[in-house]
Amino acid sequence: MRYETHWEFLKNSALLGKLSHAYLFSGNDEEGQQRLALQFSQLLNCESGAEKKPCGACSSCKGMRERTHPDAVWVSEAREIPISAIRNLRQHFSLSSWQSSFKIAVIERAHLMNMEAQSALLKLLEEPRKNVLLLLLCEYPALLLDTIRSRTQEMRWYAFSETAQESLKGTGELRRLGSSLLQERFDYAKKAAETSEDAAQILEGWLRVKRDVLLKAVQSAKDVARNMHMVQTMQEMLQVVKTTNVTPRLALDQVLVEL
Numbered sequence: 001m002r003y004e005t006h007w008e009f010l011k012n013s014a015l016l017g018k019l020s021h022a023y024l025f026s027g028n029d030e031e032g033q034q035r036l037a038l039q040f041s042q043l044l045n046c047e048s049g050a051e052k053k054p055c056g057a058c059s060s061c062k063g064m065r066e067r068t069h070p071d072a073v074w075v076s077e078a079r080e081i082p083i084s085a086i087r088n089l090r091q092h093f094s095l096s097s098w099q100s101s102f103k104i105a106v107i108e109r110a111h112l113m114n115m116e117a118q119s120a121l122l123k124l125l126e127e128p129r130k131n132v133l134l135l136l137l138c139e140y141p142a143l144l145l146d147t148i149r150s151r152t153q154e155m156r157w158y159a160f161s162e163t164a165q166e167s168l169k170g171t172g173e174l175r176r177l178g179s180s181l182l183q184e185r186f187d188y189a190k191k192a193a194e195t196s197e198d199a200a201q202i203l204e205g206w207l208r209v210k211r212d213v214l215l216k217a218v219q220s221a222k223d224v225a226r227n228m229h230m231v232q233t234m235q236e237m238l239q240v241v242k243t244t245n246v247t248p249r250l251a252l253d254q255v256l257v258e259l
């Protein structure tokens, strides 16, 4: 699935009046997710009444772009999204809309919501209102409560930006590790991942390779579940090394036993 496919899908859903209350944009293309969220927010409230593309020039489109639109809230945190941010959303949704037909909330890096915040969001999702739209942007959807995911419509896509050379290196490394003894894999993790940054870099490299493999698996409908599981494990471990004090090599071990 590509960006354009999702854009067409959202546009058509809006045209047909069949919008969900909440969408989850997942995958590693953060910039693409933001672009899609902005473009769609603009379209829904564009004053030109355009149905195919927002005009980009009216005060509503401008307000969306500058994040000053009174009917749109963007939650954008770098480390953790606290419950207060979700309470603000609830407040935002409970007010009647200021100037437009849709009240919108965008949560960037939604996987950064702590558990309290996720529970609060779940409550919000359980009481959908009319003309309210919630967009969750998220690289690691596995970190969201299942109950949140099941109440959103997930749209997933990945950006592939690695060079062919990097990819080749990662592929060879994964293949070699996959065919070596468990003890040798653990030795590798011990040597290679002294710091969390090391482990994160290694996992990111592996993920690039595995996502590619997953994409091909999906296209050929072969080995999808196994590769999907592998990618999810890698994503989870990457998030763990980035956000906790776990011993870096243990995070790699977790992946290596499953290779």
Ligand SMILES: [Zn+2]
Pocket: 045, 046, 047, 048, 054, 055, 056, 057, 058, 059, 060, 061, 062
């Ligand atoms: Zn406009």
